Amino acid sequence: MNAFEGVRTVNEQEFLADYDPRAYPAVAVTVDVVALTVRDGALHLLLIRRAEPPYAGHWALPGGFVHPDEDLLAGARRELAEETGLGGERLGRVHLEQLASYGDPGRDPRMRIVSVAHLAFAPDLPDPAAGSDADEAAWLPVTALTSRPLAFDHARIIDDGLERARSKLEYTPLATRFLDPEFTIGELRAVYETVWGHELHAGNFHRKVLSVPGFVEGTGTSTERGGARGGPRARLYRAGDARLLHPALLRPAREETIR
Amino acid sequence: MNAFEGVRTVNEQEFLADYDPRAYPAVAVTVDVVALTVRDGALHLLLIRRAEPPYAGHWALPGGFVHPDEDLLAGARRELAEETGLGGERLGRVHLEQLASYGDPGRDPRMRIVSVAHLAFAPDLPDPAAGSDADEAAWLPVTALTSRPLAFDHARIIDDGLERARSKLEYTPLATRFLDPEFTIGELRAVYETVWGHELHAGNFHRKVLSVPGFVEGTGTSTERGGARGGPRARLYRAGDARLLHPALLRPAREETIR
DNA sequence: GCAATAGTGTCTCTTAGACAGTATGAG
DNA sequence: CTCATACTGTCTAAGAGACACTATTGC
Structure with missing residues (x-):
């Protein structure tokens, strides 16, 4: 009935784990970006097509592992710059904010990865160039997403981002x-x-x-x-x-x- | 002028890092909880007093490292259960949602730690019992926080949680x-x-x-x-x-x- | 009785939204 | 000329907030 009843039993391993995260299997942190723009009267989303497994050939949000001395927001801005191939001036007009974090165990088959998702509002930008880890990168209309397979839990992240965007325009x-x-x-x-x-x-x-x-x-x-x-x-x-x-x-x- | 101009130069190390997070120094993920309750007509916050460095003696949010097979929200609920000493029935009436993630490099002097903060709304609960890593645990009035030293960037997290709480009551x-x-x-x-x-x-x-x-x-x-x-x-x-x-x-x- | 609280009535001001109407300029 | 669009005027309904008032209870 209650999954939390036993947690107060602190055995030695748990005690150590409280102090030494290396006692746990590694966790990785990525930053992903839901980047939105309005093109030809339709809402578009920046997506890349994955070149490598897992989910090779699937479309995915631009993102990657956060660098050692980099803030989360800076990491998201860097990933956006890498994927769009845009320099600072154009990028400076892009609004970027944190959206939410996604950490279901098993959301990535390789290992435990917590993704800190971000949301970007961009003016109409040039077509992106595919990066090293992608076959293809493009602004796709959000209406076209249901027919395409999306990697990981990115469909959920996109849904959350779209709802946040609709709400942000209100206030x-x-x-x-x-x-x-x-x-x-x-x-x-x-x-x-x-x-x-x-x-x-x-x-x-x-x-x-x-x-x-x-x-x-x-x-x-x-x-x-x-x-x-x-x-x-x-x-x-x-x-x-x-x-x-x-x-x-x-x-x-x-x-x-x-x- | 532009900090993002050089990032497209993908050298070998960066390329590897895209695929192998272990090429980077370890990142740890914690879940912290801003737990609010109304007591005696004043807003109270669940805090613990740290027993160990860093910030020994400082007040801090309840939280800890996320467990291997545990969702972020489940981790926050577990930490809340541990710190309040409450079982499932009382805890089931507590509202818990994700607040935001905090990942400034240097926010924890020991290592790179990304904290996924959560926000909890609780009915008036019993006084908590201090856990293994705390000298003391208590519901403190939020008005008393300015005079107490808070660990890490927890003052900022609390501010964000309070503003989110005020806003959530609106809609x-x-x-x-x-x-x-x-x-x-x-x-x-x-x-x-x-x-x-x-x-x-x-x-x-x-x-x-x-x-x-x-x-x-x-x-x-x-x-x-x-x-x-x-x-x-x-x-x-x-x-x-x-x-x-x-x-x-x-x-x-x-x-x-x-x- | 007195004071505090629950709950309702009423009035005013602001805002959302429907609709109409005028002016401007591309084709 | 035609028609789409920019922008303004006007009316209505709904909601926020100020204020007043009655009813009920503890002390």
């Missing part, structure tokens, strides 16, 4: 990180529609964004041309100084997520 | 996890006031809680007595079936948290 201004430094309200709305997966009312969205203090600030300039299918030139905005949106832009509640 | 029904299975609206309000650190309007809170679908459900019974200083008997409630509160109970926005 932070991070949607701007999917865009160039200057953007129109229409482009910002397209990010929300893409990440949330449904259309928003253009007029209400416009007024709402401008009413949240610090979300965006006007540049005083407008686009050179109107939209591809006509319409007036749109005013250009930059990200404001708010770190949180108040009031937030809430998604309409879906009953199934509540219960 | 989840987890405040009920600080209470017995049956509770009054007044007791629930006391939890919010304690965790958020300011008073709430009793009447508005009452109506709001009852208006959120699935937050609480009535038991049909009332308390045996009125309050200690008088007043009518209060109706008793159980936690409802909602996993998210909609609409949420939002804290008033504080300007400094936004910018």
Whole structure:
């Protein structure tokens, strides 16, 4: 009935183990990155195709073992740089945060590996070049993932990352990180529609964004041309100084997520 | 200018390291727990006083190395059981979730240790018994922490846990996890006031809680007595079936948290 | 009786969202 | 011209919060 009843019996081996981690079989720590971007009006995810077993030929998140003198976030940024082949300037505009850690014994058949997953929001970036441990690297639409085999527990990590991303757009201004430094309200709305997966009312969205203090600030300039299918030139905005949106832009509640 | 420009040069050592984590110095993984409870109208935190160096005599979060065939969450639950000396029944009512991972090189002077921190919400539990590696274990009021030396980066972890707790009360029904299975609206309000650190309007809170679908459900019974200083008997409630509160109970926005 | 608490009624202000309407510019 | 888009005005419904009020109980 109760799996925790016996744990207080401290025998010598357990006692030693409390003090000497080397008494346990080795644990490795990796950093993986769920990197998202918006391309052609669809949400894309950076994936690599594994060249080596286990899961050779499967698609997987970019990532690797954390280096000795490297912070977790720095490790994630390094892996992202390696996989995208991007230098610091472009990478500096990418938002990166810790997502969660995954440590099921058996999630990697080789050994005990704890993965510290991260979440990245990137503006539209060039196609990646495959690294040494991958056959292929690409931005893939998230809608195409169900038909592809994913390595390890990466499907679960991606699900968690997508839900975190949808949630972050509600109460932070991070949607701007999917865009160039200057953007129109229409482009910002397209990010929300893409990440949330449904259309928003253009007029209400416009007024709402401008009413949240610090979300965006006007540049005083407008686009050179109107939209591809006509319409007036749109005013250009930059990200404001708010770190949180108040009031937030809430998604309409879906009953199934509540219960 | 750019710290990531050189990383694509894959020399042999790095190549091997990608495949063999044993090429790196050992990394250890611990699970730590920020366990919160409400006692006497104040928020309390489970801490142990370290018996051994490093940080001997300092207060620290309960935790320890993750066991070989143990999930991270199971490890945190085991550590919590060991430190509180509680069996499964009481422990089953404790909410436990992953908080974040902390892996700064140098956060532990002995070796590279990545800590996967967890957050626990507990009803008022008995005083803990000190384990083998601690001089002392106690529920301490969080207001008393600033005057005590904390080990490692545990002050930062605690800060993150407290902020997560405050935030979780907004959009989840987890405040009920600080209470017995049956509770009054007044007791629930006391939890919010304690965790958020300011008073709430009793009447508005009452109506709001009852208006959120699935937050609480009535038991049909009332308390045996009125309050200690008088007043009518209060109706008793159980936690409802909602996993998210909609609409949420939002804290008033504080300007400094936004910018 | 007095004080404290439970629970309800009511009013105001803010916000979300529906809808309409005007102006602009590409094709 | 046509039509899509930018942006604004207006109305409604819902919710947050202030305040008032009644009922019930311990002391």
